[in-house]
Amino acid sequence: MNIMRVAILLFVICWSVISHGQDDRARFVPPDEIVWLKDATEKDVQYLALQLEPLRSFERGQFVALPDWGLHPLQSSLIKSSYHEASKMGWRSWGLTPPSMLIQPTSLAHHTPDSEFTQPDDNALEPYRAALFKRLEALNEKVSQHPGFVVWLVEGISGALWIDWINKNPSAAPDAVILLDVYLPQPALNRVLGTKIAKLTFPVLDIKSASANRWVAKQWSMHETLSQKYQQLSYRPRSLLTRPPEAANELKSVIQGWFKFHGF
Numbered sequence: 001m002n003i004m005r006v007a008i009l010l011f012v013i014c015w016s017v018i019s020h021g022q023d024d025r026a027r028f029v030p031p032d033e034i035v036w037l038k039d040a041t042e043k044d045v046q047y048l049a050l051q052l053e054p055l056r057s058f059e060r061g062q063f064v065a066l067p068d069w070g071l072h073p074l075q076s077s078l079i080k081s082s083y084h085e086a087s088k089m090g091w092r093s094w095g096l097t098p099p100s101m102l103i104q105p106t107s108l109a110h111h112t113p114d115s116e117f118t119q120p121d122d123n124a125l126e127p128y129r130a131a132l133f134k135r136l137e138a139l140n141e142k143v144s145q146h147p148g149f150v151v152w153l154v155e156g157i158s159g160a161l162w163i164d165w166i167n168k169n170p171s172a173a174p175d176a177v178i179l180l181d182v183y184l185p186q187p188a189l190n191r192v193l194g195t196k197i198a199k200l201t202f203p204v205l206d207i208k209s210a211s212a213n214r215w216v217a218k219q220w221s222m223h224e225t226l227s228q229k230y231q232q233l234s235y236r237p238r239s240l241l242t243r244p245p246e247a248a249n250e251l252k253s254v255i256q257g258w259f260k261f262h263g264f
Helices: 002-028 077-088 122-143 156-168 187-198 214-229 246-262
Strands: 034-038 046-052 061-066 091-096 109-111 118-120 149-155 176-180 204-208 235-239
Touching: 034 122, 046 077, 046 122, 061 077, 061 122, 061 156, 077 091, 077 149, 077 176, 077 246, 091 122, 118 187, 122 156, 122 187, 149 156, 156 176, 156 187, 176 246, 187 214, 204 214, 204 246, 214 235
Parallel strands: 061 091, 061 149, 149 176, 176 204, 204 235
Antiparallel strands: 034 046, 046 091, 109 118
16 A cells, blocks of 8 residues: 555656656747757657747848756746847847756866876867757758847857857858857866857857856956957957846847847
């Protein structure tokens, strides 16, 4: 009898967890905004993206938001607010869900026999790059079917790997990019990221939020120094002073001013 009660209790708990997860997913994914992206090589594989129609009489272009690794576009407060505000400003707004596979910082470095210190291992990022690149390529195919400027807003680790995708696929380069708390969780790789940012050939708005983590805070100021070294004349750093939810309005103002400056 006790075994039966335990079994029933476990069933109820499991059902509650599953139902709660489904409710969360339904809350995060408005059905009328869902776009399913097809994998280029695996027919049964699809990736979740979001799309909002421009809420103006004309379409300025394509605004594509990529949240930090493992987050849905509507789980990141600043990505979520920008995704919605872009639509109000006349952009067709897109949101892409990056892979959920866990990135362990300790896996991005290894020990060598001739050194007591760990050495950065850029190759350790390859599985994560490959997983993200498939999604980026699928979304880029959709985005390229629409008119106007193309501006990306990329966040965190996803943003760092997005830069690698652009360097690998120059034809996919946008008209501009907004970097939001972009970083890699390994000291040497995070430093190299600054050089990659400085060598981008299109306008860059590099934003550090008030809630940026230590990886961002450690290297962000060097991004401007490196941009000057490599003469990236259209690089602009901006530091947000407020935290969510107030930060959404501050970010909106910064982006609007930057758009106006570049004529977007």
